[in-house]
Amino acid sequence: MTRTPTPDLPGSHPSLEVSGLAYAYPDGHQALFGVDLTVQPGERVAVLGPNGAGKTTLVLHLNGILTAGAGRVVVGGLPVARENLAEIRRRVGLVFQDPDDQLFMPTVREDVAFGPAAAGLRGPALEERVGEALELVGLADCAERPPHHLSYGQRRRVAVATVLASRPEILVLDEPSSNLDPSARRELADILRGLGTTVLMVTHDLPYALELCPRSVILSEGVVAADGPTVELLSDEPLLRRHRLELPYGFDPRSVPLPRP
Amino acid sequence: MHVPDGFFDAPVSLAAGAVAAGAVAVSLRGARRELDDRLTPLAGLVAAFVFAVQMINFPVGAGTSGHLMGGALAAILVGPYTAVLCLSVVLLIQALLFADGGLTALGVNITLLGVVAVLVAYPLFRLLTKTLPRRRSSVGVAAFVAALVSVPAAAVAFTGLFAIGGTADVPLGRVLAAMVGVHTAIGLGEAAITAMTVGAVLAVRPDLVHGARDLRRPLVLRTASGDAGAKAAPADTAATHAPTSPTTPAPPTGAAPGRRSVRPVWIAGLAASLLCAGVLSFYASQELDGLERVSTDHGIMEREREHDLADSPLADYELRDVDNGLLSGGTAGVLGVGVTLAVGTGVLLLVRRRNRTGPPATAVGGTSSGADAG
Amino acid sequence: MSTGHTHKLYRHGASPVHRLPAHCKILAVLAFVLLVVATPRAAMWAFGGYALLLAAVAVVARVPPGFWLRRMLIEVPFVAFAVLLPFVAEGPRVEWLGLSLSESGLWAAWNVLAKGTLGVAASVLLAATTEIRELLLGLERLGLPPVLVQIAAFMIRYLDVIADELRRMRIARASRGFTARGPRQWAVLAKSAGALFVRSYERGERVHLAMLSRGYTGTMPVIDRLTASTAQWAGAATLPLAALVLCLLGWLL
Numbered sequence: 038m039t040r041t042p043t044p045d046l047p048g049s050h051p052s053l054e055v056s057g058l059a060y061a062y063p064d065g066h067q068a069l070f071g072v073d074l075t076v077q078p079g080e081r082v083a084v085l086g087p088n089g090a091g092k093t094t095l096v097l098h099l100n101g102i103l104t105a106g107a108g109r110v111v112v113g114g115l116p117v118a119r120e121n122l123a124e125i126r127r128r129v130g131l132v133f134q135d136p137d138d139q140l141f142m143p144t145v146r147e148d149v150a151f152g153p154a155a156a157g158l159r160g161p162a163l164e165e166r167v168g169e170a171l172e173l174v175g176l177a178d179c180a181e182r183p184p185h186h187l188s189y190g191q192r193r194r195v196a197v198a199t200v201l202a203s204r205p206e207i208l209v210l211d212e213p214s215s216n217l218d219p220s221a222r223r224e225l226a227d228i229l230r231g232l233g234t235t236v237l238m239v240t241h242d243l244p245y246a247l248e249l250c251p252r253s254v255i256l257s258e259g260v261v262a263a264d265g266p267t268v269e270l271l272s273d274e275p276l277l278r279r280h281r282l283e284l285p286y287g288f289d290p291r292s293v294p295l296p297r298p
Numbered sequence: 299m300h301v302p303d304g305f306f307d308a309p310v311s312l313a314a315g316a317v318a319a320g321a322v323a324v325s326l327r328g329a330r331r332e333l334d335d336r337l338t339p340l341a342g343l344v345a346a347f348v349f350a351v352q353m354i355n356f357p358v359g360a361g362t363s364g365h366l367m368g369g370a371l372a373a374i375l376v377g378p379y380t381a382v383l384c385l386s387v388v389l390l391i392q393a394l395l396f397a398d399g400g401l402t403a404l405g406v407n408i409t410l411l412g413v414v415a416v417l418v419a420y421p422l423f424r425l426l427t428k429t430l431p432r433r434r435s436s437v438g439v440a441a442f443v444a445a446l447v448s449v450p451a452a453a454v455a456f457t458g459l460f461a462i463g464g465t466a467d468v469p470l471g472r473v474l475a476a477m478v479g480v481h482t483a484i485g486l487g488e489a490a491i492t493a494m495t496v497g498a499v500l501a502v503r504p505d506l507v508h509g510a511r512d513l514r515r516p517l518v519l520r521t522a523s524g525d526a527g528a529k530a531a532p533a534d535t536a537a538t539h540a541p542t543s544p545t546t547p548a549p550p551t552g553a554a555p556g557r558r559s560v561r562p563v564w565i566a567g568l569a570a571s572l573l574c575a576g577v578l579s580f581y582a583s584q585e586l587d588g589l590e591r592v593s594t595d596h597g598i599m600e601r602e603r604e605h606d607l608a609d610s611p612l613a614d615y616e617l618r619d620v621d622n623g624l625l626s627g628g629t630a631g632v633l634g635v636g637v638t639l640a641v642g643t644g645v646l647l648l649v650r651r652r653n654r655t656g657p658p659a660t661a662v663g664g665t666s667s668g669a670d671a672g
Numbered sequence: 673m674s675t676g677h678t679h680k681l682y683r684h685g686a687s688p689v690h691r692l693p694a695h696c697k698i699l700a701v702l703a704f705v706l707l708v709v710a711t712p713r714a715a716m717w718a719f720g721g722y723a724l725l726l727a728a729v730a731v732v733a734r735v736p737p738g739f740w741l742r743r744m745l746i747e748v749p750f751v752a753f754a755v756l757l758p759f760v761a762e763g764p765r766v767e768w769l770g771l772s773l774s775e776s777g778l779w780a781a782w783n784v785l786a787k788g789t790l791g792v793a794a795s796v797l798l799a800a801t802t803e804i805r806e807l808l809l810g811l812e813r814l815g816l817p818p819v820l821v822q823i824a825a826f827m828i829r830y831l832d833v834i835a836d837e838l839r840r841m842r843i844a845r846a847s848r849g850f851t852a853r854g855p856r857q858w859a860v861l862a863k864s865a866g867a868l869f870v871r872s873y874e875r876g877e878r879v880h881l882a883m884l885s886r887g888y889t890g891t892m893p894v895i896d897r898l899t900a901s902t903a904q905w906a907g908a909a910t911l912p913l914a915a916l917v918l919c920l921l922g923w924l925l
Contacts, residue, residue, distance in 0.1 A: 100885050123887055131885040137833050138878040141339065143805045143825055147895050152886040154893030163895070185832045199886065304787020308710040326819055335890040336880045338819060342826020343834075343876035344869075349827065350834045351865050357852050366865070375869060387824045394698075394807055397743070397795035400788065401705050465713075466780030467761045494859050498866025506873055 050114035052078045052207045052235040053099065057108030059259075060094055068094040070259035071108065076207065081229070081236040083246035083267060086256035087281035092239045095256065096211055099237075100129040113206040127156055130200025132210045136192035140184035145176070145195050148184060152203040170202035171195075174228050190221025194228065207235040214245045243271055243284050247293065255280050300389065300399025300407045308402070310463025315405025321413040322386050328379030337380075344376050345384040349391075356491055369415030369452075370423070370445035371492045375499060377508040378420040385412035406459060414455045419448035423509050434500055437510045438493045445492035449485030453477035683800045688907065689733035690801045693900040694810025696908035701798045703912035707919040708790045713783040715922030719790065725914050726793050733801050743796045744789070754788075757781040804828055806898070813898045822892055826879070834872055841867065 053076040061067035068091040076082050086092050097103040098110055101117045110117040112128045133139045142148035149167045158166060171177045174194040184192055193213065200208060213229070214222050226249055229236055240246055246253055246267055253267040257280040263270055270276065271290035277283065284290065306314070329337050348368045355365055372381035386408045392398040399407045426440035457474045464473075500507050689697070704722075711718050730740055761777025802810070808828075812821040841864045852861055900908075 097881070102881055102884055123889070126885055126887050129885075131882075133878065133882055133885075135878070137830075138875060139882045141826065141829060141879050141882065143808070143829055150895050151883075151888075151893065154895050155887035155889070183829075185829075203886065302784070302788035303705050303791025304709055304784050308706060311706075311709060322817075322820070326817055330819075335888065336877070338822040338892070339826055339879040339883060340873065340876035341823045343830055343872045343879070345823055345827035346830045346834045347869050347872040349831055350838055351868065353835075354838070354861055354865055355852070356858055356861055357854050376873075383820065383823060387820060387827055390811075390820075391824055391827065393795065394811075395799050395804065397792045397799060400791040401702055401795055402709050402791065465783045466757050467763055467774070467776035468757070468780075469762055472760070490855070491858060491862055491865070494862030495865040495869070498863045499869050502866065503870050503873075506870060 050111070051075050052080070052113055053237065054111040055095075055098075055108070056111075058095070058098060058105050058110060059107040060098065060103060061106055068259055069098075069106075072256070072259070072261055074254060074261060074264075076235060076237060078206075078235055079233065080252060081238070081250040083250035083253040084237060084239045084256050085241060085243065085246060085253050085270070085280075085282060086239075087241060090256045090280075091259045092256055093211060096131065096209055096239055099207075099209055100126045100131055123156070127152070127203045128206040130203060130205030130208045132193075132196050132200055132208065132213065134211045134215060136184070136189070136196040139196040139199060140192060143183055144180070145171070145182055145184060145187070146180040148195065149180075149199050149202045152199060156203065166202045166204075170198040173201055173232065174198045175224070188221070190217050190224065193217065193221070193225060197225070197228065201232070201234075205234065207237060208232070209237045209239070211239050212242070213238060214240065214242045241282065243277075243282060243290075244288060244293075247271055247290055255282070257281075300392065300411070301403040303400030303402050305400070305403060305465060306406055306459060307463040307465055310459055311402045311405060313405075313463075314409045314459065315402075318386070318405040318408035318413065321382055321409070325379040325382040325386075329377075329383055332377060332379060340376075341380050341383050341387075344372065344380065345387045348372055348384050349388050351495075352388075356487065366491050366495075367411060367415070367449070367488060369411055370419035370441070370448045370488065371495055373416040373420040374423050374441055374444065374492070374496055374509040375507060378416050380508075381416050381420075382412050385416070410452045410455055410459075414452045415448045418451040419444040420509065422447055427510060434497070437500060437507070438497045441496040441509075442489045442493035444489075446482075446485045446489035449488050450478045450481040453481035682803060683735055683739060685734055685801065687733045687801070689729060689797075692801075692904055692908050693813075693898045694802050694806040695813040695898055696810075696900050696904055697798055697802055698807070698810050698814060700908040700911050701794050704915045705791045705794055707912065707915040708787055708794075711787075711919045711922045713779055713786070715925065716782075716786075718918045718922035719786045721918045722790050722915060723793075725911060725918075726790065726797060729797055729911060733797065735797065735800050740793070740796060740800070743800065744792050751785065754781040754785045757784070809896060809898045818892065826876075830872075830875065830879075833875070834868065837871055838864070838868055 053074070055072050055074040058069055058072040059067070060069040072091075072095060074082075074084075084092055084095065094103065098105055098117070099112070101110075101119075101122050105117075112125055115121050115124060115128070117125050140148050142151055146167055149170050150163055153163055153166045167180065168177060171180055174197050176191060176194055176198065179187060179191065179195070184195060187195065197208070197210075208229075210229075213225060217225065222245070226245070229238075229249055236250070238246065238250060250267055252265070253263075253270050254261050255263040255270060255276070262280055263273075263276060268290050271284060329341065333340055348371075351368055351371070352365050369381070369385060372384055375381075376384070389399060389404065389407050389411060393401055393404050393407070423440045423444035426443055427437055430436035430439060454474070454477070457470065457477050460473055461470050496507060496510075500510065504510065704725075708719075708722055711722075730737070757780045758773040758777035759771075761774035761780055763774050763776040765772045765774055766778075767773075799807075808821055808825050811824070812818060845860065845864070850857070850860060852858075
């Protein structure tokens with residue numbers, strides 16, 4: 038819990054520490070009531086919760102778009118604060134739910150380059166970053182295409198690449214599986230598993246959480262209501278029901294192979 | 299459709315370019331102040347909206363249809379500065395990518411369709427919302443009047459430019475009469491659609507209507523009936539209730555779109571189409587961009603146009619005006635000329651005679667247009 | 673047509689004209705059109721010369737005449753207008769086939785037609801040989817305020833997305849039996865327009881958040897920058913220079 042920012046030593050701090058985070062929107066509606074969550078480097082954690090549980094609000098705090106009303110957020114040892122915002126936003130790679138919101142540049146290449154370029158990278162170093170990030174999501178040959186000519190699944194993967202290009206400390210995905218067909222879903226899962234980055238995934242797609250994340254937390258009514266191995270949370274049917282979560286019909290979390298940690 | 303190259307002489311084109319550049323510069327500063335670093339994404343999306351909304355086809359009846367120019371609408375929704383920027387960008391892209399509107403006439407087009415329309419519509423809208431009772435329907439009335447006036451105002455500006463640097467020797471009075479006549483008609487359609495669109499936004503996200511931001515506080519409800527409109531000001535508008543409101547001649551009560559009554563709108567539309575048809579004989583062709591006619595089935599237009607949207611508006615832009623030009627306009631253009639020949643030089647003026655056979659034919663040429671202000 | 677941000681006026685190719693940097697081309701076309709507009713209308717041969725110049729460019733750019741002419745249909749509407757001028761203009765009249773035509777009106781019609789057509793033709797050539805993205809980069813290079821260029825870029829990026837929303841709304845309307853026949857239906861269409869605005873604006877807000885999340889601080893990073901060699905400038909200048917000669921001759925002769 039030291040507060041000195043030492044970005045050069047990844048691993049010496051948790052990737053993400055959220056403590057006592059509370060927030061009310063300007064209109065008075067309070068969405069978070071004291072969230073505590075710590076994610077260690079390399080972990081993949083799912084944040085589960087019904088609509089309206091405050092998931093998106095939480096996500097927007099992680100890179101300082103919303104400012105905590107109370108409590109704090111620390112990313113890799115660096116507190117989220119106005120003076121750190123640029124570095125925080127590099128460290129927290131936020132992938133939005135609708136890739137069309139995220140991909141705002143005319144071509145894939147420029148879009149992926151946006152983050153690193155905003156951080157000052159230029160020329161060959163920039164090209165290398167772009168190539169590397171696109172390689173990671175398997176879309177190196179789409180660099181010159183405009184985003185709207187890609188399939189939805191490809192767009193989602195490019196969206197992941199746009200944040201990977203900044204080499205984030207933690208990848209935060211908002212409903213990564215929404216609107217994906219089964220094969221696109223699997224491709225994305227393969228990519229996320231292969232990254233080795235810390236991943237925080239906000240979803241109500243419980244099987245996807247089980248497939249990808251060994252650990253889950255349930256966010257309900259603005260607080261963390263449960264925190265544990267995904268398979269255990271998903272097997273606790275009363276718990277799920279209390280928080281308006283449901284497994285697909287016939288799905289038994291104990292019968293599927295567990296994700297490797 | 300927009301003013302092509304060669305319509306105005308070079309000095310006027312350049313001068314209008316300078317005016318447009320100045321207006322854009324001022325707007326850049328103002329919009330920055332309002333939107334901060336949100337400016338580019340928001341203005342970009344709004345520009346895309348303006349571009350797209352121009353492709354929505356509003357049938358006027360009798361096979362005629364119009365579409366929004368959007369100057370007043372943009373000004374009311376996002377404020378004058380951002381509106382000027384959005385319209386300028388739309389016009390720039392239309393000129394560069396689609397050859398719609400001459401490159402040298404870009405300044406003229408931005409000045410007329412962007413600057414003049416916004417400068418007239420927005421202050422008028424603000425004035426009316428301030429003086430009319432604080433009600434949602436008042437916003438509709440204000441939007442209606444602002445849009446209605448903005449269109450002929452642009453036509454007057456067009457005539458002014460024509461007086462200085464027009465390349466045709468047509469008597470000014472005639473140009474003015476024709477332009478203002480036609481544009482008042484077009485303005486009615488523009489006004490009705492603008493008011494209804496603003497009303498639709500107001501119903502869902504009132505906070506997004508820039509021009510009605512002060513209405514956001516809890517409404518002061520008055521028991522008086524709607525007709526209090528003109529003179530009721532004293533009670534609720536605190537400071538500024540100089541009795542300016544009753545002067546507005548326009549049809550606020552009749553067409554109050556906020557009230558959802560369709561009839562006045564329909565009548566307005568009918569009047570618009572009749573007037574247009576009458577005036578069309580000549581200048582219309584230049585202005586009637588707003589109104590296009592398809593000879594056969596009413597449905598066709600909507601299908602055609604919106605079918606274009608099925609693809610990319612970029613890919614199919616040119617079809618917007620040309621398809622009709624081809625389908626109906628090609629022969630109809632000739633027909634229109636024939637009719638004009640028949641009537642001879644006497645037709646010129648904005649005859650209010652509803653030449654029931656002639657005008658529809660010309661109306662097709664109405665696909666046409668050379669200048670825009672509409 | 674499916675690679676790059678193409679539009680219908682763009683014609684893929686690798687001709688010398690295609691390869692010219694966009695800012696050179698924009699400037700050349702602008703200068704050309706300005707010279708055309710500044711040419712006295714009585715110098716009819718000069719306009720023929722301009723047309724030949726454009727035709728030469730089209731040959732070099734390998735833009736087939738059919739393609740070119742079809743794209744020029746955008747001007748059809750105002751041709752109709754020009755045709756009317758001789759009937760309404762003032763001044764001495766000439767008799768032709770029993771019609772009384774104004775001489776000055778005839779000249780005005782010729783003037784508008786010739787200049788307008790050349791303007792459209794030049795613009796079509798520019799659009800046919802330049803991709804949208806290049807065009808935007810070119811505009812930026814020419815000193816158009818970056819904010820305007822970005823607004824244009826966002827507009828173009830999201831036009832398809834918004835048109836798609838519009839199309840879905842139309843389908844939803846149609847599925848419930850709605851057809852627009854006249855002003856009675858305007859309220860419904862206006863509701864669509866209003867909804868479209870709200871969606872567009874909200875998307876703009878989300879895009880802004882996405883930009884912030886990736887380190888946007890108010891200025892867009894410059895990722896690509898067009899450059900032009902002297903030879904390319906010279907190549908692009910050929911057209912306006914030739915036009916300048918014609919224009920001067922038009923005034924002198």
